[in-house]
Amino acid sequence: MAFSGPIREGVTLRPEPHEWLRVVRDAQPPVAGSVVFEMRRELGLPTDQLVLMSGHQVEFWYAGVLAKLVAIDAAWRVESSVHLAWVDVDQDANQPWRIGYPARNAAGELVRRVWDASGGSASEEELALGAVRPIAVVGEPKDAYTPAIAAGLARIGAALRDASNAASAAAQFGDAAFALAGEVGQGVQRISAMALARTSLFAGLVAQMTREPERCCSAYNAAVLANPGAGVRPLEARGELPLWS
Numbered sequence: 001m002a003f004s005g006p007i008r009e010g011v012t013l014r015p016e017p018h019e020w021l022r023v024v025r026d027a028q029p030p031v032a033g034s035v036v037f038e039m040r041r042e043l044g045l046p047t048d049q050l051v052l053m054s055g056h057q058v059e060f061w062y063a064g065v066l067a068k069l070v071a072i073d074a075a076w077r078v079e080s081s082v083h084l085a086w087v088d089v090d091q092d093a094n095q096p097w098r099i100g101y102p103a104r105n106a107a108g109e110l111v112r113r114v115w116d117a118s119g120g121s122a123s124e125e126e127l128a129l130g131a132v133r134p135i136a137v138v139g140e141p142k143d144a145y146t147p148a149i150a151a152g153l154a155r156i157g158a159a160l161r162d163a164s165n166a167a168s169a170a171a172q173f174g175d176a177a178f179a180l181a182g183e184v185g186q187g188v189q190r191i192s193a194m195a196l197a198r199t200s201l202f203a204g205l206v207a208q209m210t211r212e213p214e215r216c217c218s219a220y221n222a223a224v225l226a227n228p229g230a231g232v233r234p235l236e237a238r239g240e241l242p243l244w245s
Contacts, residue, residue, distance in 0.1 A: 011067060011070050013070075013071055013074055017071070017074045017075040017077075017078045017079075018078045018079075020075075021075055021078060021079050021082070024050060024052075025050070025079065027050060029047060029048045029049060029050075030047060032047070035200070035201045035204070036201070038199075038200055038201065039199045039200070039201040042198075042199045042200065043191055043195060043196070043199065044189070044191075045083070045085060045189070045191075046083050049081055049082070049083050050079075050081065050082050050083065051082075051083045051084075051085055052072050052075055052076070052082045052083070052084055052085070053072075053084075053085040053086065053087065053191075054068040054069065054071070054072050054085075054086055054087070055068075055086050055087025055088065055089060055191075055193070056068065056087075056089060057089045057092050057094050057096075058088045058089065058090055058092075058094070058096060058129055058169075058170045058173045058174045058177070059094060059096035059173060059177070060096065060099060060156060060173070060176075060177055060180075061177060066181065069086065069181060069184050069185060069188070070184050072084050072086075072188070073183075073184040073185075073188075076187070083189070084187060084188045084189065085188065085189045085190070085191055086188050086189070086190050086191065087190075087191050087192075087193050087196065088130075088170055088171075088174045088190055088191065088192050088193060089193045090128065090129045090130030090168070090170035090171075090174075090192050090193050090194055091128045091129075091130060091193050091194050091197065092128070092129060093126035093127055093128060093129065094129060095122065095124075096129070096169075096173045097116060097117040097118040097122050097135050097169075097173075098114050098115075098116055098117075099114065099115045099116075099117055099153075099156065100112055100113070100114050100115075101113060101114075101115055101141065101144060101145075101149060101153060102144070102145040102146075102149055103141065103143045103144060103145055104143055104144070104145045105143075110145055113141065113143070115140065115141045115153065116138075117135060117137050117138060117156075117157065117160060118135040118136070118137070118138065119136075119138030121135065121136065122135050122169075128194065129168070129169050129170040129173075130168050130170040130171075130192060130193075130194045131168065132168060132169040132170070133168065133169060134163070134164050134165070134166050134168065134169050134171075134172040135160070135164075135169060135172070136164070137157050137160045137161050137164070139157075140153040140154055140156075140157045141153060155180060156176070156180070159175075159176035159177075159179045159180050160172060160173070160176045162175075162176070162179065163175035163176045163179070170192070174190060178190070206243075209241050209243075213239075213241060216241060216242070217235045217236075217240065217241065220234075220235055220242050221234040221235055
């Protein structure tokens, strides 16, 4: 592979932040006592201003996820009255300590390997990451394909060690990812998805699903059929609700 010159880093947002903020700029804060107002209050979110929220599973993100954080930060720079929030999807059973990286094998060839940053001590059982204890990080791999990759792995290891006193593995990896994101992660309020499940709004939704499962299934399937390009399958007619287990 031949390179024609230095790599230029950049992010292009289309439409630009001032265009898509126009859609929500006229939105009104939730009415006091409404379910949205109470949910915000329970989560510690402001009840009197626009909230721009994104989020993802807790791990070291690929570029497309980082772009979401860059996007809401760019929006805040256009409209500073916006409050930024990020949901750590910590009820998932992902294993963020298994970190893929480009390595060099004995023949000097490029291969993909996985660094288990826990050194094998993390449980392989499927548990919500928010219920898993922080890991003790083992030494970084010595076979990175380039010095730049080795330096990146070292930064990951250092960020995880700095966050080792977090309340959970989810919080540890979330803290580390945001630390490595640098300036674009500053001023963003992080919210646990498990905390979302403890709000009165979530409890009310689950109660209504329990009372009216057929109606819930029908409404969900109608939305799936109305958006065929989303690639989401419909629910089975009986016994299935749109909830993670």
